Amino acid sequence: MLSKNAKKIINNYLSLPFKNKGGVQCPYFNNARSKQRGQLRSLVGKGTPKEIIEEVEILTKQYGINLENLNTEEIKKFLVEHNLGIECSGFITNVLQQHYLEKDKINLIKKIFIPTKNFFRKIIVSFRKIENINVKALANPKNSILVKDWKKVQAGDLIIMLQTGPNNTRDHIILITGNELSIIKYVHARQWSSEGKYHHGVQTGEIKVTNPQKNLLNQTWTEKEKQGENNETFMEAKNAKILEIRRIKIN
Amino acid sequence: MFEINSMIEACSPFSVHLLRQAFIFTMAATVGAFLWAPFLTKILYKYKITRRSEFDFTLRGERRKKTGTPIMGGLLIIITVTVITVLFNWSREYTYVPIGAMGIAALLGAADDLLNIFGKKRRIKKLSHIIKLSHVHKVWYIRLWYKLTIPWAAFRRFVGMFGSHPGKGILVHEKLFFQGLAGAIVAWWIYFKLGSHWHSIWIPFDGQIHLGWLIIPLVIFFVAFTANAVNFADGLDGLAGGSLIASFSGLALISWAEGRPAFTLLNATVAGALLAYTYFNIKPARFQMGDVGSLGLGTLLAVNAIAINKTMLIPILGFIFYIEIFSVIIQVISKRLLGKRFFKMAPLHHHFEFRGWSEEKIVMRFWIINVFFVIVGVWMALY
Numbered sequence: 001m002l003s004k005n006a007k008k009i010i011n012n013y014l015s016l017p018f019k020n021k022g023g024v025q026c027p028y029f030n031n032a033r034s035k036q037r038g039q040l041r042s043l044v045g046k047g048t049p050k051e052i053i054e055e056v057e058i059l060t061k062q063y064g065i066n067l068e069n070l071n072t073e074e075i076k077k078f079l080v081e082h083n084l085g086i087e088c089s090g091f092i093t094n095v096l097q098q099h100y101l102e103k104d105k106i107n108l109i110k111k112i113f114i115p116t117k118n119f120f121r122k123i124i125v126s127f128r129k130i131e132n133i134n135v136k137a138l139a140n141p142k143n144s145i146l147v148k149d150w151k152k153v154q155a156g157d158l159i160i161m162l163q164t165g166p167n168n169t170r171d172h173i174i175l176i177t178g179n180e181l182s183i184i185k186y187v188h189a190r191q192w193s194s195e196g197k198y199h200h201g202v203q204t205g206e207i208k209v210t211n212p213q214k215n216l217l218n219q220t221w222t223e224k225e226k227q228g229e230n231n232e233t234f235m236e237a238k239n240a241k242i243l244e245i246r247r248i249k250i251n
Numbered sequence: 252m253f254e255i256n257s258m259i260e261a262c263s264p265f266s267v268h269l270l271r272q273a274f275i276f277t278m279a280a281t282v283g284a285f286l287w288a289p290f291l292t293k294i295l296y297k298y299k300i301t302r303r304s305e306f307d308f309t310l311r312g313e314r315r316k317k318t319g320t321p322i323m324g325g326l327l328i329i330i331t332v333t334v335i336t337v338l339f340n341w342s343r344e345y346t347y348v349p350i351g352a353m354g355i356a357a358l359l360g361a362a363d364d365l366l367n368i369f370g371k372k373r374r375i376k377k378l379s380h381i382i383k384l385s386h387v388h389k390v391w392y393i394r395l396w397y398k399l400t401i402p403w404a405a406f407r408r409f410v411g412m413f414g415s416h417p418g419k420g421i422l423v424h425e426k427l428f429f430q431g432l433a434g435a436i437v438a439w440w441i442y443f444k445l446g447s448h449w450h451s452i453w454i455p456f457d458g459q460i461h462l463g464w465l466i467i468p469l470v471i472f473f474v475a476f477t478a479n480a481v482n483f484a485d486g487l488d489g490l491a492g493g494s495l496i497a498s499f500s501g502l503a504l505i506s507w508a509e510g511r512p513a514f515t516l517l518n519a520t521v522a523g524a525l526l527a528y529t530y531f532n533i534k535p536a537r538f539q540m541g542d543v544g545s546l547g548l549g550t551l552l553a554v555n556a557i558a559i560n561k562t563m564l565i566p567i568l569g570f571i572f573y574i575e576i577f578s579v580i581i582q583v584i585s586k587r588l589l590g591k592r593f594f595k596m597a598p599l600h601h602h603f604e605f606r607g608w609s610e611e612k613i614v615m616r617f618w619i620i621n622v623f624f625v626i627v628g629v630w631m632a633l634y
Contacts (some may be wrong), residue, residue, distance in 0.1 A: 038412070038586070038587040038588075040586055040590055040591065040592065041590035041591060045589070046590070051591070054592070054595075056529055058592075058595060058605065060597060061605055127588045127589060128588070128589070131590055
């Protein structure tokens with residue numbers, strides 16, 4: 001079971017805690033497209049809800065926009081247009097960081113092993129750890145172990161999809177939040193092509209175990225009331241060259 | 252009329268005669284600057300040397316009101332000080348180099364101000380791009396050139412992080428080059444012209460430390476650093492001008508107490524011109540200092556302190572400017588290295604603006620803080 005603070009941060013991503021304003025879903029943002037270097041964490045898709053809100057407050061102040069006058073839709077639009085959001089591995093790292101800090105007093109971000117090409121990268125990584133944690137790093141055997149029986153997944157486990165997307169160039173990661181009564185619940189940060197420019201972000205979903213004898217892809221995936229080919233998360237899982245369930249291993 | 256030549260030669264500390272002369276210079280500079288300020292404003296409006304929101308990304312929100320305010324108002328001080336000094340306080344030994352260094356820095360600032368308005372957007376190649384070119388360019392000597400200039404390219408990218416202009420003016424590495432040049436001229440003057448006494452540096456409460464040739468890089472550093480520090484502080488109406496009045500007054504006081512007439516009069520002149528400038532610059536400003544003023548006066552502040560062997564007092568006499576520049580350095584390091592903001596915004600005055608302080612409150616509190624530290628600096632100098 002995920003810790004109280006981990007659940008709280010998930011809820012904060014699902015509905016960013018702006019003052020007097022609820023229901024702003026944290027959008028998806030991946031820095032791979034804009035390739036910002038040495039930027040603020042919140043501007044490269046790795047920020048916590050608090051950091052994202054702080055950046056919105058600073059930017060709106062600079063633009064002379066009164067945040068109080070914006071509705072949730074407008075705030076979401078503002079976030080997307082200013083590259084404020086979270087990407088899948090950033091979201092999961094921030095949630096699990098809270099989980100392990102509360103549960104075991106362990107700083108997960110410090111513990112995660114990040115493979116580096118050279119000494120220079122190693123120095124950069126030592127300063128900007130979270131910014132360099134990606135799906136591959138979380139899937140690295142030094143950081144997580146394979147859960148062979150998918151039916152035994154538990155809250156905190158990760159569904160890892162490597163080489164997925166239309167051209168098999170993307171990686172994606174999903175966090176399991178519960179597994180009860182044959183329903184596996186999950187949460188992740190993602191962008192569906194069918195959602196347009198503004199309606200993506202952190203989203204919950206579930207996998208109903210309908211064929212326990214078969215693999216995970218033969219179960220019923222439901223997200224935003226969509227199933228089968230309309231469910232892009234399921235399609236990503238289906239397209240992935242490697243689909244695994246892994247559990248974080250603390251060294 | 253002012254009997255300057257005889258006075259420059261010799262003057263006793265705390266001379267009442269020198270103090271009287273200093274006040275005359277201050278009043279002359281104030282009145283002189285006041286008289287031609289409307290003419291300068293007219294010129295700046297005529298040639299549209301004003302802040303424009305289409306070029307200036309800082310003119311958003313509350314700051315939009317500043318759109319259309321003339322910049323390069325610092326010319327009022329630079330020209331007034333230069334004219335009065337050349338006419339009545341000119342000495343090849345003492346005031347020649349400070350005015351020259353200020354002139355170089357002011358020219359650099361003027362070029363930056365004008366390019367920011369009338370120039371074209373400039374880009375510098377990414378370091379990764381240069382490294383790639385050093386491997387793949389079809390011409391071998393260009394590949395070699397790229398390889399050899401990688402450290403310079405890395406330096407350009409690194410210092411570029413501290414830039415805040417919209418990418419049209421003089422780039423940070425170019426600014427540093429010219430500021431270094433101004434610093435080098437001052438260092439040459441200090442080391443070779445002012446005599447071996449200036450090869451030592453005064454340490455508060457602790458006498459002198461002999462530095463020898465090491466005084467040269469130290470001088471270059473202080474000149475460039477102080478010029479940029481004042482430049483960063485020039486972000487709110489009245490802030491840089493008001494704070495500089497206190498700093499130059501402090502320097503004038505120290506010079507007077509030590510019996511250095513040329514510098515007493517030079518600093519008094521600057522303080523006088525600044526009085527007139529600040530009158531026009533307090534909110535809502537009739538004009539703003541611009542880089543022409545902030546870089547020029549920052550350089551002069553450092554040079555005048557170095558020239559009276561009070562280099563180590565610069566961070567105290569220009570306390571607010573140093574706080575402002577350090578807030579930028581800390582913010583950049585925190586953002587680039589840790590991915591977090593240390594301040595809500597930098598320079599520090601923007602942090603307080605974000606916290607809801609009014610412009611007037613920030614400016615006046617910063618003035619008071621600077622006055623206090625100038626008093627501390629003068630007190631230290633008397634030991």
